[in-house]
Amino acid sequence: xxxxxxxxxxxxxxxxxxxxxxxxxxxxxxxxxxxxxxxxxxxxxxxxxxxxxxxxxxxxxxxxxxxxxxxxxxxxxxxxxxxxxxxxxxxxxxxxxxxxxxxxxxxxxxxxxxxxxxxxxxxxxxxxxxxxxxxxxxxxxxxxxxxxxxxxxxxxxxxxxxxxxxxxxxxxxxxxxxxxxxxxxxxxxxxxxxxxxxxxxxxxxxxxxxxxxxxxxxxxxxxxxxxxxxxxxxxxxxxxxxxxxxxxxxxxxxxxxxxxxxxxxxxxxxxxxxxxxxxxxxxxxxxxxxxxxxxxxxxxxxxxxxxxxxxxxxxxxxxxxxxxxxxxxxxxxxxxxxxxxxxxxxxxxxxxxxxxxxxxxxxxxxxxxxxxxxxxxxxxxxxxxxxxxxxxxxxxxxxxxxxxxxxxxxx
Amino acid sequence: xxxxxxxxxxxxxxxxxxxxxxxxxxxxxxxxxxxxxxxxxxxxxxxxxxxxxxxxxxxxxxxxxxxxxxxxxxxxxxxxxxxxxxxxxxxxxxxxxxxxxxxxxxxxxxxxxxxxxxxxxxxxxxxxxxxxxxxxxxxxxxxxxxxxxxxxxxxxxxxxxxxxxxxxxxxxxxxxxxxxxxxxxxxxxxxxxxxxxxxxxxxxxxxxxxxxxxxxxxxxxxxxxxxxxxxxxxxxxxxxxxxxxxxxxxxxxxxxxxxxxxxxxxxxxxxxxxxxxxxxxxxxxxxxxxxxxxxxxxxxxxxxxxxxxxxxxxxxxxxxxxxxxxxxxxxxxxxxxxxxxxxxxxxxxxxxxxxxxxxxxxxxxxxxxxxxxxxxxxxxxxxxxxxxxxxxxxxxxxxxxxxxxxxxxxx
Numbered sequence: 143x144x145x146x147x148x149x150x151x152x153x154x155x156x157x158x159x160x161x162x163x164x165x166x167x168x169x170x171x172x173x174x175x176x177x178x179x180x181x182x183x184x185x186x187x188x189x190x191x192x193x194x195x196x197x198x199x200x201x202x203x204x205x206x207x208x209x210x211x212x213x214x215x216x217x218x219x220x221x222x223x224x225x226x227x228x229x230x231x232x233x234x235x236x237x238x239x240x241x242x243x244x245x246x247x248x249x250x251x252x253x254x255x256x257x258x259x260x261x262x263x264x265x266x267x268x269x270x271x272x273x274x275x276x277x278x279x280x281x282x283x284x285x286x287x288x289x290x291x292x293x294x295x296x297x298x299x300x301x302x303x304x305x306x307x308x309x310x311x312x313x314x315x316x317x318x319x320x321x322x323x324x325x326x327x328x329x330x331x332x333x334x335x336x337x338x339x340x341x342x343x344x345x346x347x348x349x350x351x352x353x354x355x356x357x358x359x360x361x362x363x364x365x366x367x368x369x370x371x372x373x374x375x376x377x378x379x380x381x382x383x384x385x386x387x388x389x390x391x392x393x394x395x396x397x398x399x400x401x402x403x404x405x406x407x408x409x410x411x412x413x414x415x416x417x418x419x420x421x422x423x424x425x426x427x428x429x430x431x432x433x434x435x436x437x438x439x440x441x442x443x444x445x446x447x448x449x450x451x452x453x454x455x456x457x458x459x460x461x462x463x464x465x466x467x468x469x470x471x472x473x474x475x476x477x478x479x480x481x482x483x484x485x486x487x488x489x490x491x492x493x494x495x496x497x498x499x500x501x502x503x504x505x506x507x508x509x510x511x512x513x514x515x516x517x518x519x520x521x522x523x524x525x526x527x528x529x530x531x532x533x534x535x536x537x538x539x540x541x542x543x544x545x546x547x548x549x550x551x552x553x
Numbered sequence: 554x555x556x557x558x559x560x561x562x563x564x565x566x567x568x569x570x571x572x573x574x575x576x577x578x579x580x581x582x583x584x585x586x587x588x589x590x591x592x593x594x595x596x597x598x599x600x601x602x603x604x605x606x607x608x609x610x611x612x613x614x615x616x617x618x619x620x621x622x623x624x625x626x627x628x629x630x631x632x633x634x635x636x637x638x639x640x641x642x643x644x645x646x647x648x649x650x651x652x653x654x655x656x657x658x659x660x661x662x663x664x665x666x667x668x669x670x671x672x673x674x675x676x677x678x679x680x681x682x683x684x685x686x687x688x689x690x691x692x693x694x695x696x697x698x699x700x701x702x703x704x705x706x707x708x709x710x711x712x713x714x715x716x717x718x719x720x721x722x723x724x725x726x727x728x729x730x731x732x733x734x735x736x737x738x739x740x741x742x743x744x745x746x747x748x749x750x751x752x753x754x755x756x757x758x759x760x761x762x763x764x765x766x767x768x769x770x771x772x773x774x775x776x777x778x779x780x781x782x783x784x785x786x787x788x789x790x791x792x793x794x795x796x797x798x799x800x801x802x803x804x805x806x807x808x809x810x811x812x813x814x815x816x817x818x819x820x821x822x823x824x825x826x827x828x829x830x831x832x833x834x835x836x837x838x839x840x841x842x843x844x845x846x847x848x849x850x851x852x853x854x855x856x857x858x859x860x861x862x863x864x865x866x867x868x869x870x871x872x873x874x875x876x877x878x879x880x881x882x883x884x885x886x887x888x889x890x891x892x893x894x895x896x897x898x899x900x901x902x903x904x905x906x907x908x909x910x911x912x913x914x915x916x917x918x919x920x921x922x923x924x925x926x927x928x929x930x931x932x933x934x935x936x937x938x939x940x941x942x943x944x945x946x947x948x949x950x951x952x953x954x955x956x957x958x959x960x961x962x963x964x
Contacts, residue, residue: 228830229828270830277830336784337780337783367937367938368935368938369747370820371841372747372910372936374811380818382819382822386801389796405784407831408833409781409793409827411824413821413822413823415639416821417639417682417683417821418682418769418820418821418839419639419820420639421820422821430782430830432781432782523779523783523784523788524779525780
């Protein structure tokens with residue numbers, strides 16, 4: 143467990159980060175590639191420089207903080223997560239992993255822990271998809287899944303591309319970084335669970351085996367705008383009524399794949415013109431499909447696509463179905479899982495092996511570097527929300543496991 | 554029929570009004586109580602003053618233009634409609650009735666037509682509900698259906714009340730006008746049909762017998778915001794999926810009342826937070842129910858209310874169901890209808906008696922003053938849209954009927 147002094151030290155840092163991007167009492171809005179996210183990076187740079195760690199930012203906005211080992215030619219043990227949030231999100235999703243990683247490095251430094259392998263912390267940029275409809279941007283760039291062209295395509299609601307957003311913050315999106323896998327021995331991410339499985343089972347640690355992968359689509363329905371009083375029911379091509387059928391078809395597709403842990407969500411529905419007295423002529427839906435089994439995700443996707451077509455045809459409405467992204471579920475490293483599990487057993491910290499429904503930066507690194515993902519509980523399973531909360535005793539248990547894993551791997 | 558000279562005169566005026574509030578090639582945006590609507594009033598005042606008509610604006614923004622008869626103590630024959638539009642609407646809905654009324658007065662003046670009763674034109678303010686979710690604001694104020702308190706409650710998307718909007722334009726909402734019914738003999742409104750019944754049956758005039766009345770409601774659904782990847786299907790309280798069921802229940806309620814010409818519409822669906830990776834925690838729906846039979850409207854309303862409650866209960870979602878307004882269908886005056894019908898027969902203009910699905914300012918006056926409503930065709934039934942269109946030959950047929958009715962009633 144962290145000693146009392148370390149606890150209050152961490153608490154102070156964590157609370158100061160919880161104020162960056164505060165959104166009028168409605169949580170934290172620290173969106174991908176905004177000044178607020180950048181401010182969080184600056185704050186961490188300042189803390190790192192005070193401790194004499196080596197600091198580096200790459201041109202994708204990822205922040206790297208390094209503590210050299212006795213042999214700097216050896217591959218490093220990498221830890222980290224992200225600093226951005228969803229709109230009006232919580233203080234824990236992402237930031238907790240970065241700040242606990244930093245706290246572990248600080249403690250190891252203070253304790254004079256001797257290690258051969260360098261220890262490195264990364265704060266990935268743009269993990270949340272809320273702004274650009276693309277998740278884990280920083281780690282995707284790093285692992286070659288997003289190039290400069292793709293960054294010119296993805297836009298936020300104001301029409302700003304990732305490419306432009308990077309430039310505005312002073313990064314050079316024409317000089318994107320690539321991860322040199324030979325330089326890293328392992329990657330460890332600590333994150334809140336974003337579900338209530340650990341809480342319900344009274345466990346403190348989740349050791350993740352597989353991470354669900356998202357398929358994302360944007361769907362546009364174009365009907366005929368009409369007067370809500372004058373246009374008879376039988377003559378309508380109501381884009382919102384069609385969208386309603388699609389929303390329920392999406393839900394149904396998810397329910398059918400329940401046993402495979404696949405989930406389906408319509409997160410946004412935009413209506414035009416959106417007036418009391420006009421039958422809607424246009425709707426746009428954002429669809430998110432996730433699971434740990436590729437076949438199940440694809441079945442849900444195909445069913446949604448087919449249902450949407452059938453609904454559009456039946457109602458004589460024009461449908462555009464854009465596949466935005468399609469990723470594969472990730473498997474975490476078996477040996478790293480064993481290291482973590484052994485630590486939990488030895489330290490008598492109640493844990494379980496589990497899967498992650500949410501995507502994380504580590505899923506991009508997992509195919510390239512031996513990777514582990516550690517969960518701590520989320521109160522009530524609440525996440526992406528200002529009421530996101532994790533008890534300090536669970537946070538400290540997470541820190542203990544993470545620190546011990548770093549020690550085992552870097553020694 | 555209008556003579557060639559009068560036709561080109563009217564065309565010029567109509568086209569100049571079609572430019573007021575032009576919205577980047579997407580139609581006309583001349584919302585209730587905005588500078589654009591005010592600009593249209595100014596343009597009409599200028600035209601009226603050129604012809605020596607008496608001009609008056611009341612404190613609700615309604616514009617009155619009067620041509621005295623030989624006996625100014627006699628009640629006036631009132632004609633008119635409205636000058637505001639929906640967002641990105643057409644040039645015909647409202648403005649056509651006002652400008653044709655004005656054209657009739659101009660022609661009668663030019664022809665030196667002698668009449669005992671004064672002839673008066675009214676351009677009602679704020680007929681469309683798009684901005685404040687309340688329709689026919691100007692004529693409602695005039696007929697005592699809206700008071701200053703109500704004007705302080707209704708807000709637009711920016712939170713501006715009707716009361717504030719009136720003040721900002723220089724009106725005094727604490728000195729609201731009331732119609733002195735003893736001063737009016739009849740009211741005639743000419744309007745586009747906003748449906749394609751006349752076009753399909755190759756008719757030029759619709760003589761309206763009944764006007765459908767709207768019941769309007771706002772519905773809020775509060776579920777639980779959750780992570781779209783981490784929250785299992787079975788544990789969701791998805792406010793958008795619930796809204797989708799409600800939207801389809803609203804459509805179903807309308808379909809069941811089809812034979813009674815009742816129509817039901819969800820015109821808006823707002824989702825919060827509205828992000829790709831968040832299960833929506835909140836949705837708001839705007840519901841519009843209309844018909845010419847009060848019992849049928851109420852049946853649809855009750856069914857929608859019951860279905861919504863059942864859906865919310867089933868999904869364990871909090872429901873707020875606000876009734877915004879409830880109006881009664883209006884009956885037009887039997888004698889005025891006969892006057893109009895006789896004119897159509899004599900002039901061999903193909904017509905039919907019909908009902909109006911859309912609400913109009915005249916429905917507020919109908920219980921107080923003998924009132925008639927004349928429809929001209931809408932191409933393709935398109936309305937509340939930039940593609941709204943009526944052929945000039947149909948407009949001129951409408952002008953002929955309107956002018957003759959004014960003559961018969963004012964002589």
